[in-house]
Amino acid sequence: MLNIGDVARQGGVSVETLRYYEQQGLIETPDRDANGYRKYAPDAVRHIQFIKRAQDVGFTLRDIGDLLSLKADPGASCGDVRDRALGKLSEIEDKIDVLSRMRDILATWTQACPSTGPVSECPILDALEAEKGL
Amino acid sequence: MLNIGDVARQGGVSVETLRYYEQQGLIETPDRDANGYRKYAPDAVRHIQFIKRAQDVGFTLRDIGDLLSLKADPGASCGDVRDRALGKLSEIEDKIDVLSRMRDILATWTQACPSTGPVSECPILDALEAEKGL
DNA sequence: ATAACCCCTGTAGTATACTTCAGGGTCAAG
DNA sequence: CTTGACCCTGAAGTATACTACAGGGGTTAT
Numbered sequence: 001m002l003n004i005g006d007v008a009r010q011g012g013v014s015v016e017t018l019r020y021y022e023q024q025g026l027i028e029t030p031d032r033d034a035n036g037y038r039k040y041a042p043d044a045v046r047h048i049q050f051i052k053r054a055q056d057v058g059f060t061l062r063d064i065g066d067l068l069s070l071k072a073d074p075g076a077s078c079g080d081v082r083d084r085a086l087g088k089l090s091e092i093e094d095k096i097d098v099l100s101r102m103r104d105i106l107a108t109w110t111q112a113c114p115s116t117g118p119v120s121e122c123p124i125l126d127a128l129e130a131e132k133g134l
Numbered sequence: 135m136l137n138i139g140d141v142a143r144q145g146g147v148s149v150e151t152l153r154y155y156e157q158q159g160l161i162e163t164p165d166r167d168a169n170g171y172r173k174y175a176p177d178a179v180r181h182i183q184f185i186k187r188a189q190d191v192g193f194t195l196r197d198i199g200d201l202l203s204l205k206a207d208p209g210a211s212c213g214d215v216r217d218r219a220l221g222k223l224s225e226i227e228d229k230i231d232v233l234s235r236m237r238d239i240l241a242t243w244t245q246a247c248p249s250t251g252p253v254s255e256c257p258i259l260d261a262l263e264a265e266k267g268l
Numbered sequence: 269a270t271a272a273c274c275c276c277t278g279t280a281g282t283a284t285a286c287t288t289c290a291g292g293g294t295c296a297a298g
Numbered sequence: 299c300t301t302g303a304c305c306c307t308g309a310a311g312t313a314t315a316c317t318a319c320a321g322g323g324g325t326t327a328t
Contacts, residue, residue: 019307092236107223113216115212117212118208118210120208124219129180137274148316150318169325
């Protein structure tokens with residue numbers, strides 16, 4: 001059995017984060033020792049890593065709660081999980097599209113800028129003043 | 135001279151947003167009418183649009199305050215503005231890189247998922263449990 | 269003069285994922 | 299027996315860019 005600090009170290013998060021996850025319902029309420037300390041089974045570390053990996057690929061804690069419910073639900077199918085992943089994939093693609101447009105505009109502008117000369121003749125500022133349809 | 139509501143409508147923002155921008159120092163404090171109403175010159179609308187366009191390409195309000203300072207500073211050069219734009223460009227490219235990695239992983243996973251079958255045999259959940267170096 | 273709409277201030281709430289703080293008990297080593 | 303490291307709770311703070319609300323006054327048209 002592990003103390004919260006052990007789980008935190010092994011899971012690569014802070015103890016505050018663990019308490020937060022518990023409060024958010026992402027970790028099942030652990031048993032307590034006589035002294036009131038939380039006691040975790042060793043596989044709690046894997047559970048934390050699941051959460052962190054899901055975050056790494058873009059899932060929010062809310063999404064992760066949903067995934068964990070599916071994981072625990074014998075009636076759920078693999079397709080349910082896939083749906084969540086596809087939804088997230090599409091969200092991410094949308095974000096990439098938005099950012100790519102920003103990148104293209106900034107790249108154009110920075111290439112148009114001579115770097116020298118006063119700000120009164122800056123093509124970037126001019127573009128910000130006047131650019132129409134972004 | 136325009137009331138705050140006029141500027142809001144023409145600039146495509148809410149009056150609350152205008153007051154917020156003023157409080158944040160992005161708009162110079164407007165003169166007041168006898169009744170205490172803010173009175174704006176017509177070019178205040180252009181100023182708002184500058185802010186909105188800068189936001190559209192990824193600048194935060196803090197960044198925009200910085201850009202506005204440069205814009206108002208006769209000693210500033212076009213290169214200063216270009217530096218800000220290049221810095222933002224690189225931030226955006228970083229975000230795109232992170233999101234692209236997420237996208238690739240999710241695409242791989244969703245392709246590996248058969249959609250049918252119980253969650254206990256879901257390759258996506260398995261990957262989240264076990265995946266090492268993301 | 270009454271409705272409908274505009275304006276004012278200041279404060280608090282929203283979302284996300286934590287982090288920090290205040291105040292206090294527990295545990296292991298020397 | 300004290301020091302340092304660990305644990306507890308509950309509340310508040312962080313960042314960003316607003317939005318909403320409470321409570322009150324001004325303006326316009328009928």
